[in-house]
Amino acid sequence: MLIIYLFSSAMIFFYSLVLGIGLTKLIKKDFFYFPILFSILLSSLSFALWILRLQIWYIYLIPFLILLYPFYQKIKEIKKYEKELLIIFGLQFLFYIIFQLFIYLYPMGRNWTYYYNFSLDIAESSFTFKAERTLLFSSIEGAFLVIFGKNFYIAQITSALLGSLTIFPFYLLSKKFIKPKFIYISLLFFIFNPFIIENSLYNWAKMQTTMFVLYFIIFMLEQKYFSSYISSLLGFLSHPLSLFFILPAYAWHTIKRDKLQIIKIVTIFLLSVLIIVLIKNYTGYSEGYLIFCPFAVNGWEATVGKSFGEVWKEFLSKPVYYHIFVRIVNLLNTILPIAPSVKLINYFIKLPIIQLHKTVNFTNIPFIYYYFHSIPGALTTGLYLFFIVWIIKNFKTKFSILFVIAPILFAVSFYGWIKAGVTRDMLQPVIPIAIILGVSEMSKHPKKIIYIIFSIMILELIIFFVLYNNYTNTTVEYLKSIGDNQTLSIETINRLI
Secondary structure, three states, X not given: OHHHHHHHHHHHHHHHHHHHHHHHHHOOOOHHHHHHHHHHHHHHXXXXXXXXXXXXHHHHHHHHHHHHHHHHHHHHHOOHHHHHHHHHHHHHHHXXXXXXXXXXXXXXXXXXXXXXXXXXXXXXXOOOXXXXXXXXXXXXXXXXXXXXXXXXXXXHHHHHHHHHOOHHHHHHHHOXXXXXXXXXXXHHHHHOOXXXXXXXXXXXXXXXXXXXHHHHHHHHHOOOHHHHHHHHHHHHHHOHHHXXXXXXXXXHHHHHXXXXXXXXXXXXXXXXXXXXXXXXXXXXXXXXXXXXXXXXXXXXXXHOOOOHHHHHHHHHOOOHHHHHHHHHHHHHHXXXXXXXHHHHHHHHOOOOOOEEEOOEEXXXXXXXXXXXXXXXXXXXXXXXXXXXXXXXXXXXXXHHXXXXXXXXXXXXXXXXXXXXXXXXXXXXXXXXXXXXXXHHXXXXXXXXXXXXXXXXXXXXXXXXXXXXXXXXXXXXXXXHHHOOXXXXXXXXXXXXX
């Protein structure tokens, strides 16, 4: 079983490179476009075969064979630093593949099973699972399930691959803020960040969305507006969280009217989003439940089975100051280590039940929940401090406002109930951006500081996954007690191998 898992990983890796890099040669695009081109090609083919009910594995051999020679040509001519980055990407993917062998990585909750079942739906040319999940990620995962077998570990390999691909736009964005000799250090902080690892290994679309958001930011900075449209549309097709980053940037450029071209691009993007939403609502493959979140004063779970009118009535029953208070608390829990600190104190001193809201009880939810839902926890302590210093120094710059501050404010305003922070829910792209900005600030200090901060991050990585394994073990026991057979039916790589 282990041999099959490793062999499948190697084949998926090679297949992806051939499609993406081969296509850059064929249509004469820059090497760094290959993650975008790979995603477009494979998801489009998978979606078409799903609609036509022709999901046959050997059809996927056709683009592979066509692009094999262009891939070989492109590999021979790529530059030294591109080869180095390609090797780093391969090592990161290998690290993720091996790392998840030692994690009791259980498919917890709705997200894992929904994405996996939707991918199976696509792989089997079925229209039975009306998933409230996004299409792009599951189209790619569904393609790999057709080619390499309908096994859950193929889904896990896909997640690791798409998470690893984010290193390419991360590298490009790093070059705009970090001195050349420190760029590879930023890559280390990215690869070994516990938040990045967990979101890459967890079977959902949020790291893929992060990849497209980073590309979008790069293209906006370079004023390549058509490319920004493509990446923004792919981001939206991956997950709606991308809108927290796309809309502020498009709105600012529209108001400023920098160029007529950007006005056209924004108009086309909004029309594209509207068409996609209408089609998905009509077919039943919609994330329509998200519209409830800003008005769900009793938590999202309390909206299940209710009409929008009922939810709206509950929202209006609360005074205006209550809604403002909720957003302020969510903001503080997101940008400061308040919730994790309260939880830690509660380990040693039995506090009275600290109940901010019935959906957030500080005494019975595992510490890892709070640690991950705050930016300090996701970024790791040392790097967070340097990130804050950079933000303070550059608070009024267009970049910090459009791509850090505005997305955070949008995300914390999106929830109508108090949460222990929203970083893991909607702010995945902020973390790689914060890593870049933190390393940029850190590079102004002695190298010894960098080594200390990196060591702290590795320590937090170890602590985090020890807690993570403990949490997932507890979750398994809980699932058994409530008879959640759907989730329990999916084995984990750790238990299977």
